Amino acid sequence: MSSATDTFVSENQERFLEELKELLRIPSVSTLPDHSDDVKRAAEFVAAKLRDAGMENVEVIATDRHPLIYADWLHAPGKPTVLCYGHYDVQPADPLELWNSPPFEPTVRDGNLYARGSADDKGQMYMHIKAVEALRAVNGTLPLNLKFLIEGEEEVGGASIAKYVAENHEKLKADVALVSDTNMYAPGLPTLNVGLRGMIYMEVEATGPMRDLHSGMYGGAAPNAVFGLVELLAKVKNARGEIKVPGVYDDIVPPSEEEKASWASLPFKEKEFLKNEVGSTKLTGESKYSVLERTWARPTFEVHGIAGGFTGAGSKTVIPAKATAKVSFRLVPNQDPDKVMAAFEKFVAKNTPRGIKTEVRVLGKSPGLLVKTDHPAIQIAARAFSDVFGKPTVFTRSGGSIPIVGDFAEQLGIPTILMGFGLPDDGLHSPNEKYNIENYYKGIMTIAHFFEQYGA
Amino acid sequence: MSSATDTFVSENQERFLEELKELLRIPSVSTLPDHSDDVKRAAEFVAAKLRDAGMENVEVIATDRHPLIYADWLHAPGKPTVLCYGHYDVQPADPLELWNSPPFEPTVRDGNLYARGSADDKGQMYMHIKAVEALRAVNGTLPLNLKFLIEGEEEVGGASIAKYVAENHEKLKADVALVSDTNMYAPGLPTLNVGLRGMIYMEVEATGPMRDLHSGMYGGAAPNAVFGLVELLAKVKNARGEIKVPGVYDDIVPPSEEEKASWASLPFKEKEFLKNEVGSTKLTGESKYSVLERTWARPTFEVHGIAGGFTGAGSKTVIPAKATAKVSFRLVPNQDPDKVMAAFEKFVAKNTPRGIKTEVRVLGKSPGLLVKTDHPAIQIAARAFSDVFGKPTVFTRSGGSIPIVGDFAEQLGIPTILMGFGLPDDGLHSPNEKYNIENYYKGIMTIAHFFEQYGA
Numbered sequence: 001m002s003s004a005t006d007t008f009v010s011e012n013q014e015r016f017l018e019e020l021k022e023l024l025r026i027p028s029v030s031t032l033p034d035h036s037d038d039v040k041r042a043a044e045f046v047a048a049k050l051r052d053a054g055m056e057n058v059e060v061i062a063t064d065r066h067p068l069i070y071a072d073w074l075h076a077p078g079k080p081t082v083l084c085y086g087h088y089d090v091q092p093a094d095p096l097e098l099w100n101s102p103p104f105e106p107t108v109r110d111g112n113l114y115a116r117g118s119a120d121d122k123g124q125m126y127m128h129i130k131a132v133e134a135l136r137a138v139n140g141t142l143p144l145n146l147k148f149l150i151e152g153e154e155e156v157g158g159a160s161i162a163k164y165v166a167e168n169h170e171k172l173k174a175d176v177a178l179v180s181d182t183n184m185y186a187p188g189l190p191t192l193n194v195g196l197r198g199m200i201y202m203e204v205e206a207t208g209p210m211r212d213l214h215s216g217m218y219g220g221a222a223p224n225a226v227f228g229l230v231e232l233l234a235k236v237k238n239a240r241g242e243i244k245v246p247g248v249y250d251d252i253v254p255p256s257e258e259e260k261a262s263w264a265s266l267p268f269k270e271k272e273f274l275k276n277e278v279g280s281t282k283l284t285g286e287s288k289y290s291v292l293e294r295t296w297a298r299p300t301f302e303v304h305g306i307a308g309g310f311t312g313a314g315s316k317t318v319i320p321a322k323a324t325a326k327v328s329f330r331l332v333p334n335q336d337p338d339k340v341m342a343a344f345e346k347f348v349a350k351n352t353p354r355g356i357k358t359e360v361r362v363l364g365k366s367p368g369l370l371v372k373t374d375h376p377a378i379q380i381a382a383r384a385f386s387d388v389f390g391k392p393t394v395f396t397r398s399g400g401s402i403p404i405v406g407d408f409a410e411q412l413g414i415p416t417i418l419m420g421f422g423l424p425d426d427g428l429h430s431p432n433e434k435y436n437i438e439n440y441y442k443g444i445m446t447i448a449h450f451f452e453q454y455g456a
Numbered sequence: 457m458s459s460a461t462d463t464f465v466s467e468n469q470e471r472f473l474e475e476l477k478e479l480l481r482i483p484s485v486s487t488l489p490d491h492s493d494d495v496k497r498a499a500e501f502v503a504a505k506l507r508d509a510g511m512e513n514v515e516v517i518a519t520d521r522h523p524l525i526y527a528d529w530l531h532a533p534g535k536p537t538v539l540c541y542g543h544y545d546v547q548p549a550d551p552l553e554l555w556n557s558p559p560f561e562p563t564v565r566d567g568n569l570y571a572r573g574s575a576d577d578k579g580q581m582y583m584h585i586k587a588v589e590a591l592r593a594v595n596g597t598l599p600l601n602l603k604f605l606i607e608g609e610e611e612v613g614g615a616s617i618a619k620y621v622a623e624n625h626e627k628l629k630a631d632v633a634l635v636s637d638t639n640m641y642a643p644g645l646p647t648l649n650v651g652l653r654g655m656i657y658m659e660v661e662a663t664g665p666m667r668d669l670h671s672g673m674y675g676g677a678a679p680n681a682v683f684g685l686v687e688l689l690a691k692v693k694n695a696r697g698e699i700k701v702p703g704v705y706d707d708i709v710p711p712s713e714e715e716k717a718s719w720a721s722l723p724f725k726e727k728e729f730l731k732n733e734v735g736s737t738k739l740t741g742e743s744k745y746s747v748l749e750r751t752w753a754r755p756t757f758e759v760h761g762i763a764g765g766f767t768g769a770g771s772k773t774v775i776p777a778k779a780t781a782k783v784s785f786r787l788v789p790n791q792d793p794d795k796v797m798a799a800f801e802k803f804v805a806k807n808t809p810r811g812i813k814t815e816v817r818v819l820g821k822s823p824g825l826l827v828k829t830d831h832p833a834i835q836i837a838a839r840a841f842s843d844v845f846g847k848p849t850v851f852t853r854s855g856g857s858i859p860i861v862g863d864f865a866e867q868l869g870i871p872t873i874l875m876g877f878g879l880p881d882d883g884l885h886s887p888n889e890k891y892n893i894e895n896y897y898k899g900i901m902t903i904a905h906f907f908e909q910y911g912a
Contacts, residue, residue, distance in 0.1 A: 033769065155770075201773070210735025211735065212886050213733075213886065214856065215784065216653060217854070217884070220750035220754050220855065221751050223739070224758055227758065234690030239810075280665050280811045280812070282811040284677065284810055285676045291677045295674060298676050302671045303686060303776075304765050304771070305764060307767040309760050309761030311761040312548060313488065314487030316760060316782070318760050318761075318885050354695075356737075363770065363771045430667050430669065
């Protein structure tokens with residue numbers, strides 16, 4: 001295998017890092033309407049870099065919300081076609097006061113690049129483009145056919161790309177998709193994720209009295225929207241972390257014994273996980289399952305945020321009229337999001353306390369997914385990964401959700417290689433998100449190796 | 457009895473209303489640090505009006521937070537002394553978008569004056585000053601001795617006045633206190649409140665992981681601060697509205713049979729209360745007690761506000777690190793706030809879910825109170841009220857808390873006449889707070905009659 005691309009990457013490290021920093025400076029927060037111009041700017045930046053790398057037919061495609069970017073290079077007849085996916089949008093940076101350096105001013109500390117989106121997913125998405133550049137610079141051509149489809153709505157449900165994939169089967173036809181938006185299991189340990197959880201993300205709104213009421217005059221008789229929501233949400237899980245919505249566990253296929261044995265062999269230390277990653281006094285959840293099984297292969301219910309009533313400084317004695325919570329179910333392979341959703345709606349209707357009205361709004365929905373490990377492209381990806389990192393590749397799952405992988409499977413009928421270079425402590429969606437700079441360079445090399453070997 | 461003061465009030469209505477409007481334009485929100493200059497301005501305004509009315513020794517007394525105002529007139533030897541109390545601070549006006557006219561631009565509609573503080577308590581406090589003015593204008597003197605003590609921290613726990621009362625027993629010596637900060641039971645129905653609930657107002661903060669975590673990667677194993685708080689709060693009351701904190705109901709003295717019979721005779725219509733005042737589908741609380749008993753003579757637990765995690769537009773998949781709720785217990789006469797507080801702290805420690813840390817911060821604390829109806833001043837107050845409104849005065853309780861009434865009882869050993877002119881639908885602490893303008897004028901007359909008859 002070629003070490004020429006490795007050399008090219010090494011020689012261009014500084015520039016590759018500066019280009020990524022430039023992209024990270026654009027606060028392309030897809031969830032906040034104020035940032036829609038920044039999102040557009042990030043899309044144009046990515047499109048320009050695809051053109052510079054030699055990709056053809058580069059399009060910035062307007063959608064109902066944030067633009068998609070398409071590009072292709074199809075001059076390797078008889079060779080496979082890889083569809084590269086990534087996203088250039090990022091999560092909001094709040095709470096800002098917890099960042100040690102500004103979220104949109106990328107800062108290098110201890111071999112890491114700190115910025116919102118450095119790992120999720122700008123830093124990883126950009127490696128695909130730099131791998132193309134490296135291969136073309138060294139060989140004057142590419143070893144296989146490539147298509148890029150990059151979105152700006154991954155953090156807000158990805159409606160536009162889902163629609164685009166559904167409407168463009170022929171244009172997006174490929175043998176396999178490549179996504180770099182996941183973690184390595186541990187530093188230096190090449191990892192391919194073969195399982196993802198799905199998700200239903202919802203807002204639950206509770207309404208009590210018609211307006212905020214004085215708690216002295218009405219307390220004891222008037223329904224309280226915040227307490228009503230609290231009562232309802234508390235019923236969804238019991239103290240053992242089990243979801244009490246009837247039917248939610250019905251269709252779960254447990255991981256195979258081999259999978260469980262392989263997970264048990266991973267360098268997972270519960271005590272360190274608790275102390276260094278979670279940082280609380282105890283772990284929670286269904287204690288009859290291992291932590292890896294709980295986070296990779298069990299459904300969960302979480303409340304992501306809650307707001308209602310008076311929350312300013314000091315005291316205000318109201319019975320609040322309204323309260324809202326953002327909640328989600330994570331789903332495992334074989335669970336049907338629509339079925340779980342229907343069960344939850346029935347549960348909410350049945351358990352809404354007296355005097356309270358509730359409304360459930362679905363903001364996003366995707367199934368869990370398992371990818372087969374015997375596909376040749378996945379085998380080659382594992383080899384390329386091992387080559388660059390010098391260790392055997394492990395197959396794991398991830399508890400996160402990448403809805404597009406489901407769309408690629410259902411709409412295009414192709415498997416997805418989840419070749420991620422993040423690390424477990426990167427702090428995705430949190431303050432002080434970072435990306436390991438060594439992994440950034442080695443990731444570009446690994447992707448180039450994969451393209452070469454898959455096209456060989 | 458004199459109708460000369462009534463005539464004076466009638467002839468000066470327009471000016472009395474304009475003066476009140478001027479006071480209401482000052483956004484003296486005591487809970488918000490941004491408004492501390494406004495609070496100061498309101499204090500100066502009130503002090504100036506006390507001087508104009510002929511009160512002497514007017515002081516604006518600096519405190520740790522917001523100023524107190526003292527004034528007296530002590531030239532009626534052998535006559536009783538009344539200590540007039542009121543507050544010039546107001547609740548925050550949010551949510552602003554629900555006001556039909558700006559909260560700090562008093563607006564007259566349908567015989568009501570709409571503004572934050574119009575009823576609670578600027579409009580009512582100001583009547584005492586105008587009653588003094590009327591009496592002096594008509595008689596050239598006052599029929600009894602008067603002291604005024606007006607505070608700017610009623611909506612934030614009243615720490616400064618509590619300290620001041622404790623340290624100035626001699627200066628504040630009086631026969632009875634007069635407070636106008638309550639409601640008439642119904643329009644046109646003269647009402648003296650003889651019972652108040654006390655309150656413990658707290659913040660409960662829950663901490664889970666050391667930072668917000670990605671719910672995909674950690675969901676199923678990491679404790680969620682919002683859900684932990686939800687689980688804890690849901691345990692405080694059961695579905696029947698009963699407080700589950702052991703010992704909370706121990707010391708309750710139920711209302712007498714006479715009191716209950718008198719309440720049953722009041723023009724209370726549960727259906728109308730639900731529809732017109734509460735505006736929800738059903739009432740809540742302990743259904744074995746009547747609504748009046750629940751709101752006047754039973755303790756309650758309410759969540760006034762809750763905040764934690766991501767609450768912006770769209771979706772963010774975090775496991776929140778922190779969550780906070782503002783909660784309170786309302787207390788009835790004979791319950792010891794310290795005892796209830798200790799019971800709650802024990803309950804929180806015992807019921808805090810696995811992996812969560814909780815902290816309870818007390819923001820305010822006061823006992824419930826019953827005032828004896830056979831005190832001569834209360835009998836005279838009832839007569840003055842009846843004279844002006846033309847109906848017999850009823851004795852009721854209020855579910856609200858006026859901590860200062862407890863201080864007057866404990867520190868000064870005097871009963872308080874709760875002679876309020878608000879109406880049940882005034883919307884205290886809510887958007888579109890209003891005060892009935894007719895009650896404003898009649899209230900001034902009633903107070904003047906009371907002073908005259910008590911000094912006769």
